[in-house]
Amino acid sequence: MPDLTSNTAGIISPNPFWLASAPPANSGEQVMRAFDAGWGGAVWKTLGQPIQNVSSRFGAIRWKGAAGVGFNNIELITDRPLDVNFREIAEVKRRYPKHAVIVSLMVETKEEWREMIMRSEDAGADGLELNFGCPHGMCERGMGSAVGQEPAVNERITSWVKEYANVPVLVKLTPNVGDIVPHGVAAQAGGADGVSLINTIKSIIGVDIDNFVPQPVVGGKSSNGGYCGAAVRPIALHMTAALARDPRFNVPISGIGGITSWRDAVEFILLGSSSVQVCTEVMLKGYRIVEDMNEGLSQYMKDKGFDTLDQMVGKAIPNYTDWGQLDLNYEIVAKIDSQSCIGCQACLVACHDGAHQCIHPSPNAADLTPESRVPIIDESECVGCNLCQIVCPVDDCISMVEVDNGFGPASWNDHLVHGAKLRHKKGSH
Amino acid sequence: MSKLPADRSESVFSDFKPAYSSNQARVEANRCLYCHDAPCITACPTGIDIPTFIRKIATDNVQGSARTIFDSNILGMSCARVCPVEVLCVGDCVYNHMGVPPIQIGKLQRYATDAAFAEGWEFYSAGEDSGKSVGIVGGGPAALACAHRLRRDGHAVTIYDKRERLGGLNATGVAPYKMPADRAMEEVAQVLSIGGIDVQTGVEIGADVSFAELEDRHDALFLAFGLGPDSRLAAKGADLAGVEGAVDFIERFKTGTEDLSGVTHAIVVGGGNTALDVVRELRVLGVPHVTMAYRGTEARMSGYAHEWASAKVEGVVAAWQTQPIGFEGSDGKVTGVRCLRLDENKQPIDGSEHVLSADRVYLAIGQSKLGELVSTLEGVENEWGCVKVGEGQATGRPGVYAGGDCANGGTEVVNAVAEGRDAAIAIHAYLSTQA
Numbered sequence: 010m011p012d013l014t015s016n017t018a019g020i021i022s023p024n025p026f027w028l029a030s031a032p033p034a035n036s037g038e039q040v041m042r043a044f045d046a047g048w049g050g051a052v053w054k055t056l057g058q059p060i061q062n063v064s065s066r067f068g069a070i071r072w073k074g075a076a077g078v079g080f081n082n083i084e085l086i087t088d089r090p091l092d093v094n095f096r097e098i099a100e101v102k103r104r105y106p107k108h109a110v111i112v113s114l115m116v117e118t119k120e121e122w123r124e125m126i127m128r129s130e131d132a133g134a135d136g137l138e139l140n141f142g143c144p145h146g147m148c149e150r151g152m153g154s155a156v157g158q159e160p161a162v163n164e165r166i167t168s169w170v171k172e173y174a175n176v177p178v179l180v181k182l183t184p185n186v187g188d189i190v191p192h193g194v195a196a197q198a199g200g201a202d203g204v205s206l207i208n209t210i211k212s213i214i215g216v217d218i219d220n221f222v223p224q225p226v227v228g229g230k231s232s233n234g235g236y237c238g239a240a241v242r243p244i245a246l247h248m249t250a251a252l253a254r255d256p257r258f259n260v261p262i263s264g265i266g267g268i269t270s271w272r273d274a275v276e277f278i279l280l281g282s283s284s285v286q287v288c289t290e291v292m293l294k295g296y297r298i299v300e301d302m303n304e305g306l307s308q309y310m311k312d313k314g315f316d317t318l319d320q321m322v323g324k325a326i327p328n329y330t331d332w333g334q335l336d337l338n339y340e341i342v343a344k345i346d347s348q349s350c351i352g353c354q355a356c357l358v359a360c361h362d363g364a365h366q367c368i369h370p371s372p373n374a375a376d377l378t379p380e381s382r383v384p385i386i387d388e389s390e391c392v393g394c395n396l397c398q399i400v401c402p403v404d405d406c407i408s409m410v411e412v413d414n415g416f417g418p419a420s421w422n423d424h425l426v427h428g429a430k431l432r433h434k435k436g437s438h
Numbered sequence: 439m440s441k442l443p444a445d446r447s448e449s450v451f452s453d454f455k456p457a458y459s460s461n462q463a464r465v466e467a468n469r470c471l472y473c474h475d476a477p478c479i480t481a482c483p484t485g486i487d488i489p490t491f492i493r494k495i496a497t498d499n500v501q502g503s504a505r506t507i508f509d510s511n512i513l514g515m516s517c518a519r520v521c522p523v524e525v526l527c528v529g530d531c532v533y534n535h536m537g538v539p540p541i542q543i544g545k546l547q548r549y550a551t552d553a554a555f556a557e558g559w560e561f562y563s564a565g566e567d568s569g570k571s572v573g574i575v576g577g578g579p580a581a582l583a584c585a586h587r588l589r590r591d592g593h594a595v596t597i598y599d600k601r602e603r604l605g606g607l608n609a610t611g612v613a614p615y616k617m618p619a620d621r622a623m624e625e626v627a628q629v630l631s632i633g634g635i636d637v638q639t640g641v642e643i644g645a646d647v648s649f650a651e652l653e654d655r656h657d658a659l660f661l662a663f664g665l666g667p668d669s670r671l672a673a674k675g676a677d678l679a680g681v682e683g684a685v686d687f688i689e690r691f692k693t694g695t696e697d698l699s700g701v702t703h704a705i706v707v708g709g710g711n712t713a714l715d716v717v718r719e720l721r722v723l724g725v726p727h728v729t730m731a732y733r734g735t736e737a738r739m740s741g742y743a744h745e746w747a748s749a750k751v752e753g754v755v756a757a758w759q760t761q762p763i764g765f766e767g768s769d770g771k772v773t774g775v776r777c778l779r780l781d782e783n784k785q786p787i788d789g790s791e792h793v794l795s796a797d798r799v800y801l802a803i804g805q806s807k808l809g810e811l812v813s814t815l816e817g818v819e820n821e822w823g824c825v826k827v828g829e830g831q832a833t834g835r836p837g838v839y840a841g842g843d844c845a846n847g848g849t850e851v852v853n854a855v856a857e858g859r860d861a862a863i864a865i866h867a868y869l870s871t872q873a
Contacts, residue, residue, distance in 0.1 A: 351533070352477065353473040353474070379535040
């Protein structure tokens with residue numbers, strides 16, 4: 010059995026699946042139920058001066074009948090008394106000593122930071138996460154993303170925290186910046202033991218088009234919120250990888266952003282995350298999804314021959330490179346398996362309208378049988394873009410197959426610097 | 439046009455395929471693959487742009503969805519219910535080739551068109567008056583589709599129907615678990631709401647008005663007079679009480695009441711879709727034993743397999759390879775059907791003669807053809823009793839067109855709608871060439 014034990018900057022958890030700092034980690038009762046369900050850790054809902062929330066708070070994108078592929082919220086940090094929170098953290102740690110409890114914090118003055126750190130550590134926190142990411146409400150009060158967007162402020166406050174903290178400190182980064190790297194590097198310079206990313210993305214989830222109000226609606230008005238859910242995963246993966254591959258950045262990462270399954274988690278780990286945090290999918294489906302996540306990750310590791318998570322972390326980073334290093338002479342073309350093709354012609358219209366017009370209808374398409382409707386690919390024009398394969402509803406019906414064109418590898422950089430010979434262009438008619 | 443009585447035997451039937459809620463419709467609509475040059479469109483005789491109307495349900499543009507349907511098929515509401523989608527659009531859904539349940543196109547079409555009726559959405563208005571007039575003989579689906587299309591092009595239209603109500607078999611012949619007669623009448627009203635369609639009911643062409651008079655009155659004619667009465671078996675005892683025509687029976691219980699309380703065992707002769715409707719209807723109307731006697735085998739019956747599967751669920755039994763040769767009776771009432779067993783080649787088997795007891799027999803062996811009606815119109819040919827048509831539903835006589843059952847011999851409502859619409863397009867083109 011592969012060992013799922015996760016070590017993120019010294020924070021140890023029995024598996025890499027943590028609840029992100031959010032409603033699912035709002036109280037001791039919830040966190041204990043989550044641990045019973047199989048979660049390895051929980052980042053407690055951010056503690057600070059308790060706030061007053063609005064109703065409503067959440068909005069979601071409904072896509073093909075399912076809600077929540079994209080999600081947003083205008084909820085703030087904890088609204089529960091600090092005494093209650095710390096008492097419950099202590100209770101959770103007493104009952105679940107092997108699980109990781111990370112306390113998320115957001116306060117203003119150095120003195121407040123000192124007090125919150127001491128109380129967290131007294132309660133038994135395994136680590137601290139500094140919420141420099143919240144993009145709504147708190148940033149209007151000079152906290153959250155207002156800190157995370159200024160590398161100098163980020164570094165200064167991180168260094169305050171490190172003066173007092175004895176447990177590992179993660180800085181949670183905001184994605185609402187042009188380039189994530191300086192912000193990760195600033196946290197590292199301030200002494201952070203690791204970073205977690207991404208926090209939510211500044212967003213308006215939708216508009217009530219009958220009443221002319223953005224959503225979620227609060228008494229006829231709304232405000233921008235934080236976007237999350239599966240739709241943000243590509244952004245989070247990029248930011249995770251951007252830090253992981255940067256030579257200036259050398260501390261562990263806890264990955265966050267649109268993780269719904271073990272597969273999503275594997276992607277974050279392969280791009281450099283030591284642990285992953287989940288919120289939206291738990292809000293939509295409940296804690297029990299973690300059973301599949303643990304099982305799926307374990308099976309994947311077994312299939313790939315990984316004994317420990319360390320062997321996986323960042324495994325895909327060496328293959329993440331600049332566009333200028335990609336081999337321009339590498340050539341693939343689409344092939345349709347006529348046995349499994351159902352004749353929907355989705356590939357045909359996608360290629361015609363959205364790509365390079367190299368898929369054509371079968372001359373017998375009017376016969377309506379699937380065999381007679383298998384489209385024809387003009388391989389001499391196919392640019393190998395993947396679009397047909399993406400729109401095909403049948404698994405493995407369209408495959409992208411490598412073609413030997415006789416040209417050796419040549420990147421744009423090779424071409425510019427060494428004059429490497431490039432194959433003829435396709436689909437540029 | 440007279441109204442339907444409120445009290446009708448068909449009111450005991452419930453929907454065989456219940457309507458979708460908006461939630462169910464959206465979930466189903468979102469499954470559609472939105473095929474390019476979709477096979478379901480080709481399979482639809484009226485060529486409705488099915489992927490487009492389904493996508494509009496998915497995007498909650500239900501009004502646009504209904505318009506897309508009506509653009510091709512003004513009787514889209516009834517077709518959604520009565521079409522044998524299993525052998526048309528749904529049967530050609532590409533999901534069938536993937537081992538995935540096909541899209542329920544009929545139910546989605548019903549969802550959009552029901553909404554149009556419920557909300558009273560109006561999509562069409564009459565065209566500018568062309569000064570031309572078209573007479574339509576018959577008031578069924580082909581006639582209605584033709585009339586509506588002609589009005590959009592501004593032609594004056596008069597419908598002549600020998601019955602008291604329009605709608606044709608859509609009103610009098612559709613199995614009530616698919617559509618009750620009042621829905622068909624609502625649809626008639628919606629078609630007529632385009633305005634300018636003069637409806638003359640109770641007028642029989644040939645008897646009350648001659649074709650020659652019609653030709654005098656109008657610049658073009660569309661013949662859509664359907665089929666005649668149920669065919670009868672020329673066999674001993676055929677005139678016994680209790681030996682009835684199936685289509686006639688269906689009309690009676692759909693448009694009025696029918697007392698079957700004394701009937702314990704009914705035999706339906708035939709193996710087509712009318713026979714399959716009647717056997718199911720009899721079961722729901724309370725007849726304890728219903729047998730379908732058919733000359734052929736189950737595998738080769740002309741009725742749809744999916745309809746027979748439902749009939750079996752209703753408790754209908756079949757006597758396959760069984761040929762009725764006469765009726766037994768006592769006191770002038772039928773007591774049984776004398777039959778022969780047939781072999782694979784539909785040849786009688788020696789010594790197989792036997793009597794199936796029954797206190798009611800319905801003949802569902804077809805309806806008579808009325809092509810002879812047009813024998814006085816020079817140039818209009820009839821072929822096996824059907825009015826012969828060519829391109830654009832044109833007969834051999836200039837300005838005379840035909841469609842629906844009287845021309846095609848009896849097919850689906852959707853075929854009649856397509857023919858009526860296509861005839862209207864051809865008539866419009868014809869009238870444009872006339873001074």
